[in-house]
Each structure stands twice: as C-alpha cells, then as structure tokens.
Amino acid sequence: MTAVDLRVAQRPNAPVTTYRYDEYDAAFVRERVAEFREQVRRRLSGALTEEEFRPFRLMNGLYLQLHAYMLRVAIPYGTLTARQMRRLADIADRWDKGYGHFTTRQNLQYNWPKLVDTPDILEALADVEMHAIQTSGNCIRNVTADHFAGVAPDEIEDPRPTAEFLRQWSSLHPEFSFLPRKFKIAVTGAEHDRAAIMVHDVGLRILRNERGEIGYQVVVGGGLGRSPFVGKIVGDFVPREDLLAFLEAIMRVYNRFGRRDNKYKARIKILVHEKGIDEIRAAVEAEFAAMDCSVFSHDPAEFERIASFFAPPPYETLPAASSALRTAKLETPAFANFVDVNVSAHKIPGYAIVTVSLKPIGGIPGDATSEQMRVLADASERFGFGELRVSHEQNIILPHVKQDDLLALWRMLEPVGLATANAGLVSDIISCPGLDYCSLATARSIPIAQAISKRFSDMSRQRRIGKLGIKISGCINACGHHHVGAIGVLGLEKKGQESYQITLGGDPTFSASIGEILGPGVTADQVPDVIEHLVDFYLAERAEGEAFIDTWRRIGHVRFKDVLRREGEDGADI
Amino acid sequence: MAAFKHPQILIASNLADGEVVFLGPSGWERDHRRACVAQNADEAAAFEAAGKRDVSANRVVDVYLADVEIGGDGAPTPLHYRERMRVKGPSVRLDLGKQFPGSAA
Numbered sequence: 001m002t003a004v005d006l007r008v009a010q011r012p013n014a015p016v017t018t019y020r021y022d023e024y025d026a027a028f029v030r031e032r033v034a035e036f037r038e039q040v041r042r043r044l045s046g047a048l049t050e051e052e053f054r055p056f057r058l059m060n061g062l063y064l065q066l067h068a069y070m071l072r073v074a075i076p077y078g079t080l081t082a083r084q085m086r087r088l089a090d091i092a093d094r095w096d097k098g099y100g101h102f103t104t105r106q107n108l109q110y111n112w113p114k115l116v117d118t119p120d121i122l123e124a125l126a127d128v129e130m131h132a133i134q135t136s137g138n139c140i141r142n143v144t145a146d147h148f149a150g151v152a153p154d155e156i157e158d159p160r161p162t163a164e165f166l167r168q169w170s171s172l173h174p175e176f177s178f179l180p181r182k183f184k185i186a187v188t189g190a191e192h193d194r195a196a197i198m199v200h201d202v203g204l205r206i207l208r209n210e211r212g213e214i215g216y217q218v219v220v221g222g223g224l225g226r227s228p229f230v231g232k233i234v235g236d237f238v239p240r241e242d243l244l245a246f247l248e249a250i251m252r253v254y255n256r257f258g259r260r261d262n263k264y265k266a267r268i269k270i271l272v273h274e275k276g277i278d279e280i281r282a283a284v285e286a287e288f289a290a291m292d293c294s295v296f297s298h299d300p301a302e303f304e305r306i307a308s309f310f311a312p313p314p315y316e317t318l319p320a321a322s323s324a325l326r327t328a329k330l331e332t333p334a335f336a337n338f339v340d341v342n343v344s345a346h347k348i349p350g351y352a353i354v355t356v357s358l359k360p361i362g363g364i365p366g367d368a369t370s371e372q373m374r375v376l377a378d379a380s381e382r383f384g385f386g387e388l389r390v391s392h393e394q395n396i397i398l399p400h401v402k403q404d405d406l407l408a409l410w411r412m413l414e415p416v417g418l419a420t421a422n423a424g425l426v427s428d429i430i431s432c433p434g435l436d437y438c439s440l441a442t443a444r445s446i447p448i449a450q451a452i453s454k455r456f457s458d459m460s461r462q463r464r465i466g467k468l469g470i471k472i473s474g475c476i477n478a479c480g481h482h483h484v485g486a487i488g489v490l491g492l493e494k495k496g497q498e499s500y501q502i503t504l505g506g507d508p509t510f511s512a513s514i515g516e517i518l519g520p521g522v523t524a525d526q527v528p529d530v531i532e533h534l535v536d537f538y539l540a541e542r543a544e545g546e547a548f549i550d551t552w553r554r555i556g557h558v559r560f561k562d563v564l565r566r567e568g569e570d571g572a573d574i
Numbered sequence: 575m576a577a578f579k580h581p582q583i584l585i586a587s588n589l590a591d592g593e594v595v596f597l598g599p600s601g602w603e604r605d606h607r608r609a610c611v612a613q614n615a616d617e618a619a620a621f622e623a624a625g626k627r628d629v630s631a632n633r634v635v636d637v638y639l640a641d642v643e644i645g646g647d648g649a650p651t652p653l654h655y656r657e658r659m660r661v662k663g664p665s666v667r668l669d670l671g672k673q674f675p676g677s678a679a
Contacts, residue, residue: 043589043632044589044590044632045632046631046632049630050589050629050635064587064592064635064636065592066594066656066659066660067592067593067594067660067663067664067671068587068591068592068593069591069592097670112592112670113592114590114591114592115589115590115591115592116590116591364666364667435655435656435659436659436664436665436666436667437664444665444666446664446666447665447666450666496653496654496655497655498655
C-alpha cells in the first residue's frame with residue numbers, strides 16, 4: 001500500500017501520517033480473529049479446558065478481572081486515526097458499557113466484554129486495522145513511543161518509524177513468543193524523554209553522531225513492579241543498520257539466561273541486576289558477533305517505506321505566532337489557562353500540540369465515554385489532520401492544531417468535559433484501575449486519585465504549584481508507575497485494610513530515579529492530607545523555577561520526612 | 575485445607591460472560607444474597623467439590639471460597655474488602671455492576 005490509502009476518499013484534513021496495513025498485515029490479523037473465534041467456540045463447547053484456553057485468550061488481550069472479562073486493545077506507539085477512535089467508541093457502545101480506559105502503556109481497555117462477544121469485537125477492530133495481539137503474555141508487548149512524536153521541537157527524529165519497524169519484527173516472533181516474562185520496549189527521538197524509556201525492559205533513544213548519522217542509545221533492564229530498576233546503557237550508539245540484530249542479541253541473551261523458575265525474578269531487569277551490566281553487555285556483544293546478522297541486515301528502502309507513512313501532513317505556511325490566539329486569550333481567561341497549561345510548542349510555525357486531559361477534577365484518570373471519543377475523533381478531523389495520540393500519562397494528544405483554531409477546538413471540547421486545564425499539574429494523576437476493576441490489585445487507586453484531585457480543585461492553586469507528577473498504583477505490580485512519580489502512592493493490604501505507602505523523588509525521564517518511601521503506610525482518608533502537607537512544604541522551600549523533584553533533590557528526603565513527622569506531632573494525625 | 579473460621583460462600587465467574595456468580599441452592603446465582611452458606615468445613619468441602627464439577631462442565635471459572643458474616647436479614651456479606659467489591663461492582667462507578675440493577679456484566 002501507499003502512505004495514503006486511495007480507497008478512502010480524502011478530505012482536506014484527512015489523515016496521512018499513520019501506518020496503514022499492507023496485505024500481509026491485514027491477512028494476518030483476520031486469520032488471527034478467525035483462529036480466536038474457533039478457540040472461543042471450542043472453549044464454550046468444552047473441547048478446551050480453561051487451563052488450555054487461558055494462554056489463547058491472553059495472547060488476544062483478554063483477561064478475567066474482578067467483575068468481568070477485560071479486553072486490552074493495542075494502540076501501537078499510541079497513534080490513532082479518527083476512524084479508529086470512532087470504532088473504539090462504537091465497540092464501547094455495542095459490546096461494553098459506553099466507555100473505555102486509556103492505559104499507562106498507550107492502550108485501551110474495555111472492562112465489561114463478554115467472552116462470547118470477543119471474536120466480534122476483534123473483527124470490528126480488524127476492520128480499522130487494530131487488534132489486541134501481544135497486549136498480554138510473556139512476549140514483546142505493544143511498542144510505545146513519545147506521544148509528541150513527529151511534532152516536538154526538540155526531536156532529532158520521529159521515533160514512530162523505528163517503533164513500527166520493531167512492531168513488525170516482534171509480532172509473533174517465534175523465538176520471543178514464550179519469553180521468561182513480558183517484555184516492554186519504548187522509543188524516543190527527542191532531547192526530553194516523554195516515553196519513560198529508562199524504566200522499560202529496553203529503552204531506545206535516537207541520537208545523531210558527529211558525522212550526522214542516526215543511531216540508538218540502547219538502555220536495558222529498566223522496569224517498575226515489585227523490584228524497580230532504572231535501566232543501564234548496553235549500547236552507546238548502535239547504528240541503525242545494526243539495531244534489529246543488536247536487539248535480537250539482547251533477546252537471545254535474555255531467553256538463554258533469564259530465570260524461568262520464579263516469575264518474580266524473571267524480568268530482564270533482574271538478570272541485569274544480578275549479572276551486572278558489564279557481563280550483560282559482554283554477553284550481548286558476543287552473541288552479536290557470533291550471530292548471522294545477514295538475516296537482520298538493514299533494508300534502507302523498507303525503512304524509508306515505513307517512514308513514508310509518517311510523513312508530515314500538509315501544513316500551511318503560517319506566522320510563528322497567531323494574532324487571533326493572542327486576542328482570544330485576552331478575551332477569554334479560561335481559554336487562556338487552557339492554552340498556557342495544555343498547549344505545547346510545535347516544530348512547525350503557527351501550529352500547536354494540544355493535550356486533552358482525561359483527568360477532570362474528581363474524575364477517573366484515563367476513562368473516556370464513547371461520546372467523548374467521538375468528539376475527539378471529530379475534533380481531530382476538523383482541526384488536526386485526523387490524527388490522535390494516546391500518552392502513557394493517560395491523556396489524548398491532538399498533534400497538529402493550528403494556533404488560529406485553538407479557540408474553536410476548546411469550545412468543542414469544553415461542553416463534553418474535555419477542556420480541563422491541568423496537563424502536567426498536580427491533578428493530572430496517573431492511576432491504574434486498582435481494586436475497582438483489577439483482580440491483582442491489593443487496594444483501590446482511582447478513589448485516591450479522585451480525592452487528591454478534589455483536594456486541589458482550585459485551578460489557580462494548581463498553576464501556582466506547577467508541574468508535579470503524582471502516580472498511583474493499586475498493587476506492587478506498579479501499572480500506575482508510582483515508583484517514578486515525584487509523589488508516588490502504592491496501595492497495599494495491611495491487616496485486612498487498604499493502606500497506602502507514599503514515595504518521593506521518582507522521575508521517569510532521562511534523569512530517572514526510583515522514589516524513596518516516606519514512612520509507614522497511611523489510610524485512604526489520610527492520603528490527601530499527607531500530599532497537601534508535602535506540597536505546602538515544597539512551596540515554602542522551592543527556589544525560583546524549581547520543580548518538586550528539584551527541591552526534593554536539593555534539600556533531601558529527610559527534610560520532607562521531618563515535616564510530616566512534625567505535622568503528626570502537632571495533632572494532624574498523619 | 576485451611577482451618578474453618580467463618581461461614582463461607584463459593585464465588586466464581588461465569589464462563590460465557592465473566593460475571594461474578596455464587597453457588598446457590600439450585601445452581602449459580604448472580605445475586606450473592608441467594609448464595610448458599612457453608613457453616614462448617616464439611617459443607618465448605620462439598621461446595622468446593624460442586625465448584626470443581628462445574629468448572630469441568632464449563633459453566634464457571636476461577637472458583638474459590640470466601641469468608642462471610644451473616645447480617646440481620648440473613649444475607650451473607652464477605653469479610654474481605656476485595657470480595658465485598660465483587661458482590662457490588664466498582665466503588666467509583668455506582669451505575670455499573672451488581673449494585674446497579676440491570677447493569678451487571
């Protein structure tokens with residue numbers, strides 16, 4: 001296929017910047033749907049036991065959760081077309097309960113599908129070139145990427161062609177379908193890490209060397225969960241032509257030496273931690289040197305073919321700053337706040353990147369109703385070449401909006417609750433579903449996020465506090481990324497009650513760090529009080545322009561612990 | 575086998591739709607208030623055996639016993655907050671799950 005599918009009538013603002021399936025992709029996904037339909041039929045007939053069927057359903061993203069089945073739909077590198085977003089809305093209405101949950105791995109989860117309906121849902125996804133393959137199981141999962149890919153001013157190269165290349169390489173890879181444990185890859189091509197590559201099994205950072213050549217810094221062994229680690233550099237600059245072979249070598253080393261006797265020690269991060277990065281690097285380099293790299297040889301034409309799908313849309317030539325935007329901000333303060341907080345600089349003059357927050361005050365982080373999904377699809381077509389992104393922060397990005405159109409876009413989003421001006425602020429909380437939905441959870445996480453959000457409901461106060469990442473997980477598996485929250489909250493069970501452990505100092509960027517525990521666990525009711533005290537202390541102590549994490553690093557963890565201890569002594573009961 | 579300390583009910587998930595179900599006097603019930611309650615270890619073992627049979631018969635999956643207390647109305651209420659969540663639905667969406675009539679899985 002070409003980058004623009006000629007079967008689809010083009011609109012002036014039609015999507016041109018996303019990968020389209022070729023015949024092989026389409027046939028493979030259809031075959032997989034048919035295969036799963038038969039597996040479901042055999043399960044319901046009793047021809048397959050649950051033990052036999054479970055791996056099949058997990059390979060197709062279908063879990064059994066606390067109240068019902070849950071289907072996790074893959075959104076490769078978080079990129080969606082308007083058509084795909086509409087289909088997600090249609091599925092929510094027809095087979096689920098009218099909403100979906102955008103996850104911390106740029107995917108979407110339906111919380112109430114019936115097993116008997118799942119093949120039809122997968123068929124509906126296949127119609128729009130989507131699936132749920134490798135969203136579960138011990139395989140290479142959905143490859144994630146910077147949600148500002150292709151439009152960020154600080155970008156060296158768009159990471160999506162690399163991510164798509166890796167998606168094709170890793171999909172149903174026979175050697176890597178039964179790894180010791182799941183394996184997650186993230187890619188960024190920018191100077192600032194928005195993809196959390198340091199806490200993935202493999203993180204790729206696109207670099208350009210002094211000769212102007214593109215290569216990859218390869219980070220291995222990062223991860224969260226019960227044993228959090230910041231990844232370590234295993235390759236300083238891997239040339240593009242060697243990338244697949246180098247990754248293949250990493251995977252082979254992991255497959256050979258990764259532990260299979262204990263699932264809690266089976267991730268590659270444990271292998272890297274136990275062996276040390278020098279030994280791992282030596283093993284990878286030895287494997288790389290010994291393997292027949294010809295089968296992984298880089299095909300520049302194929303890479304360019306894939307890259308062509310992500311060509312920039314037909315931007316207009318515009319002045320760098322919009323006078324209409326300037327006027328609108330002066331006339332409408334609420335809009336001005338939205339622009340100041342949720343709109344980011346774009347690499348093309350006159351355009352902007354818009355973060356649509358899925359974190360209304362007191363709302364459920366990452367949830368979107370089918371109506372909201374359709375408004376987002378419409379908005380992307382009307383204002384942004386029909387393209388959307390899902391961020392790992394559980395928001396939606398419109399990556400190509402003219403500054404002149406921002407007011408009209410805001411007016412479209414506002415009536416459906418999609419104009420909360422809190423991107424990156426204290427109420428833009430990452431949260432896993434927790435015990436409200438998840439069978440693995442040990443405590444609820446969504447109500448904690450809601451309570452904190454309500455506590456800081458004064459938006460002017462939020463803007464005074466500035467950027468502050470709160471991340472909440474409902475169990476030690478850390479789907480809510482609490483380890484890398486400037487303030488992290490982990491829900492646990494303690495003596496038959498929900499208890500919450502607070503951590504400080506986490507950082508998901510290139511300067512990654514794992515948060516340190518503040519003290520004994522607190523009750524759900526106490527969490528907003530604790531966080532408010534921490535934030536107030538930060539405001540009192542911060543230097544000019546200093547973010548929470550910077551103040552914490554400068555004055556130290558003990559000072560933050562001390563302030564809470566004093567507050568407790570004063571009778572604040574924390 | 576764990577020591578029997580509290581009355582118990584048998585919880586499972588319906589195979590076809592995933593909804594939480596409870597072993598009742600004449601099969602699997604979708605309302606925990608109609609669940610049979612095991613008052614001793616022998617009854618609990620019989621419940622488990624019935625559950626295993628229905629797993630083999632492809633009616634339910636993920637079967638286990640949960641401790642309960644009996645309220646004034648005679649209905650069992652799980653002792654652990656996890657199972658209390660399962661008999662109701664998500665605490666953040668009171669319009670969904672068993673707690674909202676007509677909205678179960």
